[in-house]
Structure formats: structure tokens, C-alpha cells
Amino acid sequence: MEFAADIKNLMMPEIILFVGALLLCFIGILTDKAYKRVFSIVVLMLGLSFLMCLQLDTDTVSMAFGGSFLISKFTVFFKELILAGTISTIFLSDKYIKQNQKSVAEFYMLLFVAALGGMILVSSRDFITMFVALETLSISSYILSGFIKEKNSQEATLKYLVTGCVASAVILYGVSLLYGMSGSLRFDVIFAAIKSASMFNIAALSGTLVISGLCFKLATIPFYNWAPDVYEKSPLAVSAFLSTVSKVAGFGIIIRLVSELFNGIWILYLVLGLIALVSMAIGNLLGLCEENVKRLMAYSSIAHAGYILAVLALGSTLSLSSAVFYIITYLLMNFAAWSCLEVLDNGDGVTTESLKGLAYKRPVLAFCMVSAFASLAGLPIFVGFFSKFYLFQAIVFAGFLLYPFLCFVLLNSLIALYYYFKVIRAMFDEQESEQTVFWSKRLAVVLVFSTVMVLLTGIFSSPVITYSQQIAQSQMPAVIQYEAIKGTYFDNPRPISVR
Amino acid sequence: MFLGGFGAFFAFAVFSVMFAVAALVVSFILAPKAPSENKKSTYECGMQPKGEGQINFSVKYYMFAILFIIFEIEALFLFPWAVIFKKLGLFALIEAFIFVFVLLLGLVYACQKDLLEWRR
Amino acid sequence: MEFLNSAVFLIFAAMIIFSSVFAVFAHKIEYSVLSAVVCFLSVGALFLTLSADFIGASQIMIYGVGVSILLAFAIMFTGKDSPKSLYLTNPLRVFLGFVLVLTFLSVLIFFISPVLDPKSDGAFSSYGSFAAQIESIRQIGTAKFIGRRIFCDYVLPFELLSLLLLAGIVGVGYLAGGSKKDV
Numbered sequence: 055m056e057f058a059a060d061i062k063n064l065m066m067p068e069i070i071l072f073v074g075a076l077l078l079c080f081i082g083i084l085t086d087k088a089y090k091r092v093f094s095i096v097v098l099m100l101g102l103s104f105l106m107c108l109q110l111d112t113d114t115v116s117m118a119f120g121g122s123f124l125i126s127k128f129t130v131f132f133k134e135l136i137l138a139g140t141i142s143t144i145f146l147s148d149k150y151i152k153q154n155q156k157s158v159a160e161f162y163m164l165l166f167v168a169a170l171g172g173m174i175l176v177s178s179r180d181f182i183t184m185f186v187a188l189e190t191l192s193i194s195s196y197i198l199s200g201f202i203k204e205k206n207s208q209e210a211t212l213k214y215l216v217t218g219c220v221a222s223a224v225i226l227y228g229v230s231l232l233y234g235m236s237g238s239l240r241f242d243v244i245f246a247a248i249k250s251a252s253m254f255n256i257a258a259l260s261g262t263l264v265i266s267g268l269c270f271k272l273a274t275i276p277f278y279n280w281a282p283d284v285y286e287k288s289p290l291a292v293s294a295f296l297s298t299v300s301k302v303a304g305f306g307i308i309i310r311l312v313s314e315l316f317n318g319i320w321i322l323y324l325v326l327g328l329i330a331l332v333s334m335a336i337g338n339l340l341g342l343c344e345e346n347v348k349r350l351m352a353y354s355s356i357a358h359a360g361y362i363l364a365v366l367a368l369g370s371t372l373s374l375s376s377a378v379f380y381i382i383t384y385l386l387m388n389f390a391a392w393s394c395l396e397v398l399d400n401g402d403g404v405t406t407e408s409l410k411g412l413a414y415k416r417p418v419l420a421f422c423m424v425s426a427f428a429s430l431a432g433l434p435i436f437v438g439f440f441s442k443f444y445l446f447q448a449i450v451f452a453g454f455l456l457y458p459f460l461c462f463v464l465l466n467s468l469i470a471l472y473y474y475f476k477v478i479r480a481m482f483d484e485q486e487s488e489q490t491v492f493w494s495k496r497l498a499v500v501l502v503f504s505t506v507m508v509l510l511t512g513i514f515s516s517p518v519i520t521y522s523q524q525i526a527q528s529q530m531p532a533v534i535q536y537e538a539i540k541g542t543y544f545d546n547p548r549p550i551s552v553r
Numbered sequence: 554m555f556l557g558g559f560g561a562f563f564a565f566a567v568f569s570v571m572f573a574v575a576a577l578v579v580s581f582i583l584a585p586k587a588p589s590e591n592k593k594s595t596y597e598c599g600m601q602p603k604g605e606g607q608i609n610f611s612v613k614y615y616m617f618a619i620l621f622i623i624f625e626i627e628a629l630f631l632f633p634w635a636v637i638f639k640k641l642g643l644f645a646l647i648e649a650f651i652f653v654f655v656l657l658l659g660l661v662y663a664c665q666k667d668l669l670e671w672r673r
Numbered sequence: 674m675e676f677l678n679s680a681v682f683l684i685f686a687a688m689i690i691f692s693s694v695f696a697v698f699a700h701k702i703e704y705s706v707l708s709a710v711v712c713f714l715s716v717g718a719l720f721l722t723l724s725a726d727f728i729g730a731s732q733i734m735i736y737g738v739g740v741s742i743l744l745a746f747a748i749m750f751t752g753k754d755s756p757k758s759l760y761l762t763n764p765l766r767v768f769l770g771f772v773l774v775l776t777f778l779s780v781l782i783f784f785i786s787p788v789l790d791p792k793s794d795g796a797f798s799s800y801g802s803f804a805a806q807i808e809s810i811r812q813i814g815t816a817k818f819i820g821r822r823i824f825c826d827y828v829l830p831f832e833l834l835s836l837l838l839l840a841g842i843v844g845v846g847y848l849a850g851g852s853k854k855d856v
Contacts, residue, residue, distance in 0.1 A: 072836060076655065076836075079662060082843070083662050119829045163843060164840060164844065167837070167839075174829065183829055186830035187833060190837045193837060194840050200848055201847070255783075255784040255785075256785060258784070259781070558726075559721045559724070614749075615747075616845060618739070618743050619845045620842065621742070622735065622739040622740070623842055629731050633816045633820030633823060633824075634820055636816045641820070644824075648832065649824075652835045655835035655838075658839060662843060
């Protein structure tokens with residue numbers, strides 16, 4: 055059986071997550087209480103899936119399920135990022151799990167389903183797979199964000215849900231235009247149709263719709279307004295998940311769409327640039343007068359997504375490698391910041407007021423927090439500096455016409471300095487305020503690991519940069535590899551095995 | 554292909570709607586009318602109704618409605634499988650089996666968590 | 674015969690447009706929901722006239738029945754506290770909405786019209802003659818065609834869908850269902 059071989063060779067990471075989700079649902083059926091071994095089962099499953107990802111052969115591009123699932127260096131790399139982020143989320147959720155010992159298996163199960171959706175999303179190669187994977191990721195995120203049963207939290211969830219539905223409708227509209235014009239839903243066939251027929255206009259329009267719908271996952275404009283509320287009111291681990299894993303999946307599919315499907319449609323690069331500029335401006339300006347650190351993280355994540363989209367809009371290999379490097383570092387910095395906040399969060403949220411005097415009372419925690427926020431701000435010796443530097447370099451190399459663009463991005467990073475420093479300054483305030491902290495081994499693991507990684511990759515960034523260049527180079531000629539499979543679904547339907 | 558092969562169906566639908574409308578119209582025209590205050594009230598005898606006609610339902614119904622839709626979707630996806638089940642062979646049988654199994658797990662979950670139990 | 678087909682199609686299309694416009698502009702939410710249900714059912718009927726039996730049936734089953742029940746319930750739950758009138762009162766917003774819709778419409782026409790040129794190759798031109806194209810398009814919505822697509826080409830999304838529905842059940846159980854203690 056052709057499919058069976060596909061599953062065995064190419065899909066093991068996904069299969070493990072699928073089985074894991076079913077297993078967790080079964081544990082949820084058996085018991086209502088926190089099941090002691092559930093944590094180790096979950097981490098084991100995710101680790102196994104990660105190992106399976108590592109051993110996939112990525113030197114050649116291969117496809118499963120009749121070409122609807124793509125295994126390449128790029129997609130496998132994004133899957134590894136998603137899995138690493140999910141494992142960190144699981145460690146980070148320790149406090150939430152300990153404090154609410156209810157529905158633990160369900161919480162983990164929904165995380166599994168979301169991660170599975172993200173993994174299939176980044177390697178989907180037709181629009182049906184893409185859309186179902188996207189909805190899997192979205193719907194489990196909606197439920198996760200509403201896991202605290204409290205009025206404000208449910209309001210945030212509802213806002214998230216409604217925004218998400220509008221975004222999905224926008225995506226579907228774009229996809230339906232593409233289908234009507236090309237007669238297929240597969241990326242390669244649509245790409246060939248765009249090249250051959252006079253479909254430039256329609257591709258530009260539907261590409262704009264699809265990409266702006268996917269921007270919901272990145273929390274950039276036009277669908278950014280859910281982010282602050284949801285990040286503030288969901289369980290913190292879920293906020294961390296939404297601001298990292300969900301965004302990584304969104305970036306993965308956007309990069310693939312732009313480089314594989316909408317390759318050469320310059321209007322789309324313009325749209326991406328516009329989205330990037332407006333969202334970084336909005337994120338940074340709204341962040342200026344924010345006191346609640348969780349909401350601040352939301353605005354900062356809007357702005358960071360804007361930076362990444364800004365380099366993606368350039369469309370060169372160099373810009374893609376800087377975007378990939380930025381995504382890796384963004385993941386590290388965000389987990390460092392979120393785990394510090396999780397330690398400090400006493401249920402009422404963390405404000406700049408409640409951080410006062412932290413540096414004198416708890417110097418180690420304050421050090422972690424400073425390194426995370428300084429890194430997000432992009433200060434030297436921390437990894438954030440190198441990712442920003444690399445990003446500016448990509449823009450500079452794109453030509454002098456883009457210097458105004460560069461100035462705008464620089465200006466934005468300067469504005470952002472203000473609010474990151476507001477948080478750092480509060481920690482060194484003479485006046486001290488009461489802080490209750492929560493420590494557990496699992497939380498400490500993710501905190502220490504991400505802080506050490508932020509420092510280490512800041513000092514030794516060149517191997518990571520080289521790696522991201524390899525990833526970018528493997529993705530850029532993706533279009534050429536597509537020429538191998540020709541024909542549409544209609545003139546070449548797959549033969550049905552007759553028994 | 555008249556109306557996509559559903560011509561008879563549409564003709565029947567139109568006919569049944571016409572029949573109902575015709576009955577109402579004819580009785581409206583032919584029936585003698587003698588309205589009075591008592592006849593206009595909601596009940597000709599018994600208590601006078603108070604307040605509005607709309608009442609609030611319990612949210613418990615919602616659970617049933619959502620579960621109903623989920624299993625309706627499941628049934629819907631099994632329909633095309635059933636149509637060409639013979640041609641598709643063993644692999645499709647396994648696929649459908651996995652699909653049903655996963656949703657069966659969902660049903661067991663719903664039962665176990667008392668989602669289908671009537672609570673007041 | 675062709676004329677009758679088009680006439681029935683146009684009647685249902687008009688019903689869809691009018692009922693959806695009425696659903697937006699109705700004063701009371703009950704009227705909105707009723708006309709939305711009419712819209713769902715006419716979309717289903719429209720699919721049936723195009724010989725897409727499976728899509729038509731699923732439209733009627735899921736939207737005409739399931740979603741309508743959900744909508745009706747949603748009103749019944751909120752009931753008396755909901756605002757009496759839903760009419761869009763702010764004239765500026767209505768005006769801006771119209772401007773937005775017209776802008777989008779003109780953008781759409783501008784972008785799509787070059788492709789609608791009869792001389793340009795359609796999406797299904799690889800089938801040969803026009804009649805053959807029509808016949809192959811007619812196959813698309815049938816249960817056989819969709820079954821083949823689902824079980825041969827879209828196996829992965831199909832299995833993922835089962836997990837999505839499972840997550841839906843679990844989520845409903847968690848969000849809407851109280852714990853046993855609440856009783």
C-alpha cells in the first residue's frame with residue numbers, strides 16, 4: 055500500500071501526536087483528577103515526535119498522500135520549532151496545572167491537537183489540507199484560551215473566536231477565487247496556472263486575501279485586536295503558546311505560500327510590506343502607555359511579527375534567512391520572558407508597579423527578566439541584537455530605494471526601547487513592592503534553559519545564522535522542485551484501486 | 554438534466570407549498586368574519602396571559618445541539634464513503650474505521666463527563 | 674428546458690440575496706434568524722439545481738437544520754435582556770459600510786474581469802469541448818466524486834477532521850458543561 059509506506063517513512067511525528075491526543079482523551083475519560091504520570095507521558099510523546107522529526111531524510115524533497123503533504127528541510131525545521139515550543143509550553147504550564155488540578159488531560163490533549171494542526175499546516179501542499187490544519191490549530195487555541203472560567207477570560211475568548219471566524223472567511227474567499235480560476239486546490243497546479251494564463255490580477259487579489267487572513271495567526275493587522283485581551287486573560291502558558299508556536303506555524307505557511315505559490319507577484323510583496331509597517335507602528339505605539347506586562351508582551355509580539363514580515367516582503371534568500379534567524383531567536387526570547395512572568399504572576403497579572411525593587415530582592419530572577427527584555431529590545435550581547443542587526447543588513451542589501459523603509463523600522467525599534475526599558479527600570483526602583491513568586495522544578499527548567507540559550511546564542515550566533523541560511527537556501531528554489539508533478543486533479547484523477 | 558436531476562423533487566415541493574397556501578387563501582376568502590374583543594384574545598377562556606411570550610431556555614440544551622451537529626457532520630462524511638464503498642477497497646475501510654473510532658471516543662467522553670445527562 | 678433551469682436558479686439566487694440582506698437589516702433578531710435560515714435552505718436548493726446532490730444535502734442538513742437550531746437556541750438563551758432593536762442607527766457607519774462594500778466590489782470587478790473574457794482559457798479548458806467541460810463540472814458535487822476525493826486524495830485532512838471534531842467535543846465539554854460539583 056502506497057499510503058502505508060508514506061505514513062511509515064514520512065509521517066511518524068504527526069502519527070505520534072495523533073495517537074498521543076487520543077491517548078490523552080482516553081485518560082480524560084478514565085479520570086477527572088490530575089493523573090500523576092500524565093506529564094511524563096506527554097513529554098515522552100513530544101520528545102519521541104521531535105526525534106522522529108530529526109531522523110527524517112530532508113536532503114531530498116518528498117511528498118506523502120498523493121502530494122498533499124510536503125517534507126522538505128524547511129517544513130521539517132518548522133515542525134521541530136513547533137514541537138520544541140510545545141514542549142516548553144508543557145513545562146511552562148506546570149503552575150497552572152498545579153493550581154487547577156482539573157481537566158489536566160484535556161489541557162494537554164488540546165495542546166497536542168494544536169501542535170498537530172500547526173505541523174500539518176506548515177507542510178500542507180493543497181488548500182484543503184491547509185485549511186483543515188489551520189482550523190485544527192485555531193479551534194483548539196480558542197478552547198485553550200478560554201480555559202479559565204471567568205467572565206473576562208470568556209469575553210477575550212469570544213473576541214478571539216469571532217476575529218478568527220472572520221479571518222477564516224477571508225481566507226476561504228481568496229481560495230475560492232483561486233479554485234474558480236485554476237480548477238484545482240493544489241499549490242503546484244495553481245502556480246502553473248498563474249504562470250501560464252493571465253491570472254496575475256486574480257492571484258494578487260486572492261493572495262492578498264489569503265495572506266491577510268493568515269495574519270490572524272500572527273496577530274498583525276488586519277486581525278491584531280484580539281491579542282492583548284487574550285494574552286492577558288488566558289492561562290499564561292496558553293499565551294506563551296499563542297505568541298510563539300501558533301505564530302511560528304503562521305510564518306511557516308506564509309513563507310511557503312509566498313515562495314511557492316505566489317512567487318513573482320510583486321503586488322503581494324507590497325501588501326506584505328504594508329502590513330509589516332502598519333503593524334509594527336501600531337504594536338509599538340500602543341505598547342508605549344501600557345502598564346500590564348502581559349498586554350505589553352502582546353503589543354511587543356505584534357511589533358515583532360511586523361519586523362519579520364518586513365524582511366519577508368523583500369523576497370530574497372538573504373532576507374528569508376534573516377527572517378528564519380529572527381523566528382528562532384524570537385522563540386527563545388519569548389519563552390524566557392513568559393517563564394519569568396509565570397514565576398511572578400500571582401493571579402492578578404504582572405504590572406510595572408508590582409515589579410518594583412525586584413532586582414534587590416531576587417537578583418537571579420531579575421537577571422533573567424532583564425536579559426529577556428533587553429533581548430526583545432535588541433540590545434547588544436543579547437541575541438535580540440543580532441537578529442535585529444541581521445534584519446537591518448537584509449534591508450540594506452536590498453538596495454538604497456528601501457532606505458526610508460529601513461529608517462521606519464529603525465525608528466520603530468527605538469520607540470520599542472522605551473517600553474522595554476520601562477519594565478527594566480521598574481525592577482531597579484528603590485521603592486519595593488510585595489512579590490510572591492512561584493517556583494517549581496519544571497518551571498525552572500524552561501526558565502534556565504531559555505535564558506541560557508538567549509545568552510549563548512547572543513555570544514555564539516554564527517552557527518545559528520549558518521543554519522538558518524541553509525534553511526533559507528533550501529526553501530528558495532522550491533518552485534523548481536515543483537515542476538516534477540504536473541497535471542490537475544481533473545484530467546488526471548488518481549486511479550481507484552479496484553478489488 | 555432538468556434541474557440537476559431534482560426536477561420532480563422541486564415540482565413536488567412547489568406543489569405542496571401551493572397546496573398549503575391555496576387552502577389558507579381559500580378559507581380566508583370564504584370564511585365569514587365576525588371579530589369581537591373576546592375572540593381576539595389569546596385564549597377565549599381561562600387566565601389572561603401575562604408578560605411576553607418569549608422565555609429563556611436553559612443553556613443545557615446547547616450541549617445537545619452542539620453534539621448533534623458534531624455527530625451530524627460525522628454521518629455526513631460517512632455517506633460518500635458508503636456510496637462508493639465497494640470500489641474503494643480495504644484502505645478506505647480502515648480510514649473510515651479510524652474516523653468513526655475517534656468520534657466514538659468523543660461520544661464515550663461526552664457520556665463519561667455527563668454531557669448527555671439531563672441536569673436541572 | 675434550459676430556460677426553466679435558469680429561471681429556477683435565478684429565483685433561488687434572488688431568494689438568497691433578499692433573505693441575507695433582510696437578515697442584516699431586520700429590526701428584530703428573530704426575523705434575522707428566520708431569514709438566515711431561509712438563506713441557508715435556498716443555498717442548499719441552489720446546489721441541488723446544479724446537480725451537486727451531496728453538497729446540497731450537506732448544506733441543508735448542517736446549516737438548514739443544525740446551525741438553525743443553534744441560532745434559535747442562542748436567541749432563547751439571551752431572550753429578554755437582548756436589545757429590542759437591532760437596526761443600524763448610526764448613519765455614518767451605514768454610509769461607511771456602503772462605501773467599503775462598493776470599493777471592494779469595484780476592486781473585485783477590476784481584478785476578475787480580465788479572466789472572464791470568453792476568449793481566455795477557462796479553468797476546465799483541458800476537457801475539450803464546452804459540453805464536455807459542463808459535464809465534468811456537473812460531476813463535482815456528487816457523492817461519488819466527493820467520496821473519491823476524500824478517500825483517495827484528501828485522506829490526511831479527513832483524518833485530521835476527526836481529531837478536530839474530537840477536540841470540539843472535549844472543548845464543549847469543558848467550556849459549556851459545568852463540573853459535577855455545580856449541580
